Amino acid sequence: DNIRIMTTRFRTRPIPEDTREDVRKLQEELKSLQAIREKTEADIRANQSDTLFLSKLENFTTITNTHATDKGAINAEATINMSKYIMDSRAEKTKVLVTLQQLIQSNQDKVDQAQRKLSALISGTVRIERDAVVVVEKTNPALGKIRLNYLVDSASWAPQYKFRAGKTAKDQVQLEYLAAVVQYTGEDWSNVKLVLSTAKPTLNAAPPELQSLQVTVIPKASASGVRAPDAMELDEQVKNLRSKAQTEFNQRKVTSGAGYVNTAAALDQSWELLNPDEAVKRGCFMAVREGPSVTYHLTNRLSIPSRVDEQVIEVTRIDMPPDYYYKAVPILSSLVYRLADLTNRSNYILLPGDATMYIGSDFVGQMNLPLVAIGENFTVGFGVDPQLQVQRQMIDKSKSTQGGNQALRFDYRILISSYKSERIKLQVWDRLPYAANDAIGVSLMKTNPELSKDGIYLREQRPNNLLRWDVQVDPGMSGEKALAITYEFKLELDRQMTISSFQSAGVLATGSGPANPAAMAAISPADQIKIKAQMAKLNPEDRKLAEAQLYCAIDQDSPLGTMGPIYKVMVKDKPIFVCCKGCVAEAQAHPDETMNRFLQ
Secondary structure, X not given: OOEEEEEEEEEXXXXXXXXXXXXXXXXXHHHHHHHHHHHHHHHHHHHHXXXXXXXXXXXXXXXXXXXXXXXXXXXXXXXXXXXXXXXXXXXXXXXXXXXXXXHHHHHHHXXXXXXXXXXXXXXXXXXXXXXXXXXXXXXOOOOOOXXXXXXXXXXXXXXXXXXXXXXXXXXXXXXEEEEEEEEOOOOOEEEEEEEEXXXXXXXXXXXXXXXXXXXXXXOXXXXXXXXXXXXXXXXXHHHHHHHHHHHHHHOOOHHHHHHHHHHHHHHHHHHHHHOHHHHHHHOOOHHHOOOOOOEEEEEEEEEEOOEEEEEEEEEEEEEEOOEEEEEEOOOOOOOEEEEEEEEOOOOOOEOOEEEEEEEOOEEEEEEEEOOEOOOOEEEEEEEEOOOEEEEEEEEEEEEEEEOOEEEEEEEEEEEEEEOOOOOEEEEEEEEOOOOOOOOEEEEEEEEEOOOOOOHHHHHHOHHHOEEEEEEEEOOOOOHHHOEEEEEXXXXXXXXXOOOOOOOOOOOOOOOOOOOOHHHHHOOOHHHHHHHHHHHOOOOHHHHHHHHHHOEOXXXXXXXXXXXXXXXXXXXXXXXEEEOOHHHHHHHHHOHHXXXXXXXX
């Protein structure tokens, strides 16, 4: 439009007072409360002065009556009237004083509350005004427009969801997509067109320079007590370093920004080179495992004042036809849950966030919603249905020997009872033991009904010996008519071998439960939390061994992890775990005694 921007300068100016409406109202309230306090304190002083006068009057009356008594001229009626006046006046003054003191306390409570609100509003804000001075050159007198963009700190948002199911299976599920906005930039946003974005503004236009990756070596003996951070710790370190790098780039500190981002990449790459098997399973770097950059342009104009608490706004509402079914995992819970398969047919990507679930107006629970792309299918839960019940029990077992092997056979039955008035679809899940090597053979001998034919289940869960049945449960299936699922499986192993333990994959590290439930039950909940945290820092192989051992090999009254880091010691070529450095020295100094104690 024949307008040329010559330069833009940035400057700040101090603000003599905060002009925000919320702040101004609180400041006026504090002034009013201060005036009330001053008046109340003046009334208390007047009351105290009146009380002092009554005391003087009482002393004067006493002296007068004493002299009159000496002369035999006392006026009994006048004395009684004066005494009654003094007593009534003192009682009245005391009552007024108590009321005034209570008013002072009430006033102080209001002052404290107003000051807390004011502190929350002005917390993190700097009382300055920011100016942008734009120098332009115009070649004609016609009107033109200039758009100014600028970045501010202290503004963020997070997604929240409400899923509301109808009373019947035909009713659509309504999704309320909400945004919890926090902005305490110091400037109120009044009647603005709000755009929510997950993109992180980085001002560097060119990629950072790649620095060399240096490698060093140390003797193996020096590295025996050094524990490398696990993937979770590294992930957090990488994210923190990349965040610092972005801040440095935004502040035009290119050298330090490049240093941070190269350090983050070095941490990630070192883990990858030292753990190649895990790296192959993981795939891409931690550095690129970030959420998508999405932008939501809200249709309505909004006003969002600057304050530290969350302000929830609505992004959109989506109606989705549900495909309801039920799911039971009797080995984990006797409850049956109602689920719904949904498809995101909106134009919005659903970001990971907390969701509250309703059936009509009834709250039924909470869940974490994962990332859902446009057009993607996903599953949500709508709580427990008490009209469905499930039981699981072993009904038979046997042991036999075939040549050099022993075979253990187990029969199980799962009973599903329905007290509902309509037919429902139910997924039932169970599992067989899973052997990571050929030392043990596990085979499903028979099942009635057959396992699910679902393609994703057969590809992803069935190879891990997870069992799933898809059944239809009719009304009235209860008592003797309850739906029965039966299956039989066999364990085969060398007759000279025995089973040491069964434990869930990722035990303790993923919070799925202790390797030895009986032993863990004797440990306090606080110590169990410590154990879980320290076990999570071990690599998967060591963690499995440490969980099976559970107690220190030297101090066998100390559970591993309750005294800090868990130490691995090689004693006679066998890995054992101890609770502290003192036990490390003891194990290394007395290997024979340590092994005897450990093997008991």
